[in-house]
Amino acid sequence: MLTITKYTIKEMIKKRAFLLIAILTVGYLFIYGYGLSLAFHSSNSFTGNVPDIGKILLESQLLSAGLYFSNFIVAFLIVLTSVGAVSGDVESGAIYALLYKPLKRYGYVLGKFIGLGIIITVYSTLLFLSVIGLNIAFGTKVYLELGNILRALFFFDLGPVVLLSLVIASSSIMSTVNTGVLAVMTYGIAMIGGILEQMGSFSTDATSQGLSNVGIITSLILPTDVIFRKMNAELLTQNTGLSFLAQGPFGGTSQPSPYMFVYIAFYICFLLYYGARKFEKRDL
Amino acid sequence: MILETQNLTKQFDGKGGFKDVNISIDSGMVFGFLGPNGAGKSTFVKTMVGLLHPTSGFGWINGFSIGTIESKRQIGFLPENFKYYDWMTGKELMKFHAELYKMKNPYKKIEELLDLVKLKGHENKKIKNYSKGMQQRIGLAIALLNDPEVIFLDEPTSALDPVGRIDVREIIKRLKDDGKTVFLNSHLLSEVEMVCDEVAIINHGHVIAEGKLENLLSKNTYVEMVISDYDSELIEKISKLAYDIVFKDGKLTFKIKDKDSIPEIAKIVVDSGAKLYQLNSKTSSLEDLFINIVGKDEDVC
Numbered sequence: 001m002l003t004i005t006k007y008t009i010k011e012m013i014k015k016r017a018f019l020l021i022a023i024l025t026v027g028y029l030f031i032y033g034y035g036l037s038l039a040f041h042s043s044n045s046f047t048g049n050v051p052d053i054g055k056i057l058l059e060s061q062l063l064s065a066g067l068y069f070s071n072f073i074v075a076f077l078i079v080l081t082s083v084g085a086v087s088g089d090v091e092s093g094a095i096y097a098l099l100y101k102p103l104k105r106y107g108y109v110l111g112k113f114i115g116l117g118i119i120i121t122v123y124s125t126l127l128f129l130s131v132i133g134l135n136i137a138f139g140t141k142v143y144l145e146l147g148n149i150l151r152a153l154f155f156f157d158l159g160p161v162v163l164l165s166l167v168i169a170s171s172s173i174m175s176t177v178n179t180g181v182l183a184v185m186t187y188g189i190a191m192i193g194g195i196l197e198q199m200g201s202f203s204t205d206a207t208s209q210g211l212s213n214v215g216i217i218t219s220l221i222l223p224t225d226v227i228f229r230k231m232n233a234e235l236l237t238q239n240t241g242l243s244f245l246a247q248g249p250f251g252g253t254s255q256p257s258p259y260m261f262v263y264i265a266f267y268i269c270f271l272l273y274y275g276a277r278k279f280e281k282r283d284l
Numbered sequence: 285m286i287l288e289t290q291n292l293t294k295q296f297d298g299k300g301g302f303k304d305v306n307i308s309i310d311s312g313m314v315f316g317f318l319g320p321n322g323a324g325k326s327t328f329v330k331t332m333v334g335l336l337h338p339t340s341g342f343g344w345i346n347g348f349s350i351g352t353i354e355s356k357r358q359i360g361f362l363p364e365n366f367k368y369y370d371w372m373t374g375k376e377l378m379k380f381h382a383e384l385y386k387m388k389n390p391y392k393k394i395e396e397l398l399d400l401v402k403l404k405g406h407e408n409k410k411i412k413n414y415s416k417g418m419q420q421r422i423g424l425a426i427a428l429l430n431d432p433e434v435i436f437l438d439e440p441t442s443a444l445d446p447v448g449r450i451d452v453r454e455i456i457k458r459l460k461d462d463g464k465t466v467f468l469n470s471h472l473l474s475e476v477e478m479v480c481d482e483v484a485i486i487n488h489g490h491v492i493a494e495g496k497l498e499n500l501l502s503k504n505t506y507v508e509m510v511i512s513d514y515d516s517e518l519i520e521k522i523s524k525l526a527y528d529i530v531f532k533d534g535k536l537t538f539k540i541k542d543k544d545s546i547p548e549i550a551k552i553v554v555d556s557g558a559k560l561y562q563l564n565s566k567t568s569s570l571e572d573l574f575i576n577i578v579g580k581d582e583d584v585c
Contacts, residue, residue, distance in 0.1 A: 003383040007369075014371050096363035097426060100333040101384045102356040284335040
């Protein structure tokens with residue numbers, strides 16, 4: 001399993017796609033940083049000695065938007081690099097030379113998951129810290145404490161791991177194309193569900209309850225969006241108590257219950273178990 | 285027996301694959317598995333190496349059930365549709381596979397095998413820059429990395445030029461000399477004939493002939509005689525030991541079931557008073573045998 005992990009990481013690093021992703025990420029951060037510099041220095045952020053609340057709100061929204069799109073980029077990185085993690089080897093025939101060896105099939109699946117998980121977590125962490133770093137560098141007035149940042153980082157990295165577990169399980173059972181379709185569609189459903197849930201949280205009538213329920217259901221299908229909302233809340237409201245900072249389309253007003261995180265742990269374990277089990281029984 | 289199967293069956297939704305295959309192979313043999321395209325050869329090999337799960341029946345490699353980690357430790361395999369990670373160099377690929385076997389210090393073995401398959405000097409090139417033949421050579425080297433007891437070669441020369449084919453043949457002979465068992469899956473009959481001790485012929489998923497190559501071929505020995513002054517009584521006597529008797533252009537040709545019949549038939553001819561001018565025996569090639577057996581099987585089907 002460790003050999004598969006090691007060579008999965010090597011493959012990601014050696015392939016030019018990774019270099020391309022790194023270059024495009026730098027481009028993305030440059031544009032984001034440029035946007036921040038314009039927004040943060042457009043006017044004085046103090047009215048006398050009191051910080052302008054509207055300005056802080058704008059800055060928190062820019063931070064949330066930066067993290068939201070970073071999260072989106074990581075998700076697409078997962079889809080593009082991992083949909084063929086197992087199925088690609090099966091379809092190309094590379095699997096034949098691997099699995100006649102004394103290597104457990106579940107070890108191969110988990111090795112791929114861990115290898116890709118390490119790479120994606122490193123990338124996701126760097127992206128998260130870069131976005132936070134840019135906001136701090138441009139003098140954001142949003143209160144960001146190290147503890148909040150680390151807790152938020154945990155949740156920022158957890159989302160991709162959840163998506164990766166779905167992709168690896170699917171790739172172990174289905175074709176690369178089907179896995180790609182499944183990953184994109186479920187991610188899209190989770191995203192839309194999350195936005196609807198956020199909208200539902202603004203009012204208390206029956207329609208809003210319905211919207212919240214849609215969000216809960218989509219979170220059960222793929223809990224990436226709910227994890228992002230939790231991350232946003234951890235970063236922006238847990239310490240300051242200013243819940244309005246986490247509002248907006250990218251915010252985390254609607255909070256998941258602790259049971260959701262028990263479900264997420266079960267979700268990852270179950271998908272990996274199911275994918276590996278199916279792969280064990282699969283004819284290659 | 286180093287390799288044995290008992291009613292081993294692999295079917296896909298009740299179709300294709302192979303059915304009730306019973307094979308026993310002694311250690312140190314080169315065993316040829318023949319059959320037309322789609323007969324079930326590759327499916328059988330994939331089942332033996334644990335890539336496919338049998339529908340029913342049993343198989344053992346060196347006493348271990350097929351598909352188990354223990355049986356996989358005994359084998360090397362060169363797949364027919366080989367494909368290796370093309371972003372690696374030849375040497376990296378070998379090292380990767382050595383690590384899958386948890387080999388402690390594989391470098392000497394890797395050098396040795398690269399030399400054996402004549403890829404020395406190409407080991408630092410990326411696999412994607414290898415020709416198809418070179419990829420097949422590195423595949424063969426990988427199949428031998430763990431010094432396996434049984435080596436499954438599925439169409440090992442399909443991408444090789446004539447020189448490459450000779451090289452592979454030499455490697456197979458060397459493996460046999462080292463006491464290894466080679467299971468050669470091929471439809472190149474001349475190749476099989478040159479290296480195999482035993483063969484099995486499979487068609488439509490069933491083994492329709494199996495045995496030592498020389499025994500199978502000797503069953504198809506043709507005898508051609510030029511005789512004169514014979515009578516019908518002589519023909520009758522010969523027909524008891526031979527079949528498919530044809531008299532044409534002064535020549536009597538027939539097939540015999542056993543080579544030992546030849547001196548007996550010659551004695552009958554001489555004792556009958558007929559004049560024997562010429563006697564030639566010709567053992568049929570594997571190709572003749574294959575066409576004969578598979579052709580008959582097709583007729584039955």
